[in-house]
Amino acid sequence: MRRRKFLTLEGVEGCGKSTQARLLFNYLRRKGYKCVLTREPGGTHLGEAIRKVLLDPSNRGMSAACETLLFEASRAALVEKVILPALSKGYVVISDRFSDATHVYQCFAGNQDLKKFRVIDKYATRGVKPDLTIVLDIETKKGLRRAKKADSRKRKLFKWDRMERKSLAYHKAVRKGYLKLARQEKGRVKVIKTQPDIADTQILIRREALRIL
Numbered sequence: 001m002r003r004r005k006f007l008t009l010e011g012v013e014g015c016g017k018s019t020q021a022r023l024l025f026n027y028l029r030r031k032g033y034k035c036v037l038t039r040e041p042g043g044t045h046l047g048e049a050i051r052k053v054l055l056d057p058s059n060r061g062m063s064a065a066c067e068t069l070l071f072e073a074s075r076a077a078l079v080e081k082v083i084l085p086a087l088s089k090g091y092v093v094i095s096d097r098f099s100d101a102t103h104v105y106q107c108f109a110g111n112q113d114l115k116k117f118r119v120i121d122k123y124a125t126r127g128v129k130p131d132l133t134i135v136l137d138i139e140t141k142k143g144l145r146r147a148k149k150a151d152s153r154k155r156k157l158f159k160w161d162r163m164e165r166k167s168l169a170y171h172k173a174v175r176k177g178y179l180k181l182a183r184q185e186k187g188r189v190k191v192i193k194t195q196p197d198i199a200d201t202q203i204l205i206r207r208e209a210l211r212i213l
């Protein structure tokens with residue numbers, strides 16, 4: 001039987017995806033797994049260029065179609081250049097966001113057509129789906145506050161980026177969307193409530209990851 005090796009982390013802004021993805025990556029490497037850590041949008045030279053366009057607040061008024069296609073373009077590059085080659089060499093791939101983010105942000109919260117998304121996403125991913133997706137669930141406002149604080153502390157490229165600037169109602173719909181997705185795909189999508197302590201959240205994530213590896 002093929003071992004299942006593609007893990008993704010999802011959730012609203014500031015829920016701790018990047019922090020937890022890195023901790024999981026380091027942990028699995030210590031346990032002797034060959035591992036790749038990547039992120040979306042981005043993860044390739046081309047994808048990181050697309051990330052800048054997507055997050056740049058000066059690109060205000062970007063249409064939903066344009067936004068969706070840019071995310072999918074970055075994803076297509078990531079699948080082709082990073083994910084498929086790594087999986088074929090037996091690596092565990094951890095991605096900070098993947099297709100579910102487009103499903104939830106652009107379709108659930110942004111009201112884009114789900115059927116069109118499915119067709120475009122399959123084209124971009126060549127049918128690659130995560131074996132396990134962890135949704136880190138946090139109160140929306142709390143997550144946004146953390147993301148904002150992290151922006152100023154880490155001097156990220158954009159202060160309060162274009163996605164983070166969308167309305168609170170939009171981000172609340174994103175949170176709801178992830179929970180709905182988890183109900184629809186119980187086998188693959190697991191919700192983990194973020195714990196006050198980063199290490200405690202990580203323990204819960206490791207438990208899920210080890211279950212499938």
Ligand SMILES: Nc1ncnc2c1ncn2[C@@H]1O[C@H](COP(=O)(O)OP(=O)(O)OP(=O)(O)O)[C@@H](O)[C@H]1O
Pocket residue numbers: 011012013014015016017018019020146147149150194195196197198201
């Ligand atoms: N359990 C926690 N308690 C307190 N702070 C936390 C916790 N988890 C993460 N943080 C902090 O919150 C901030 C956001 O975390 P992180 O960047 O990992 O989230 P993210 O989901 O990747 O955010 P984004 O959507 O902006 O990429 C970071 O500064 C991180 O150190």
Ligand SMILES: [Mg+2]
Pocket residue numbers: 017018019096
């Ligand atoms: Mg992050």
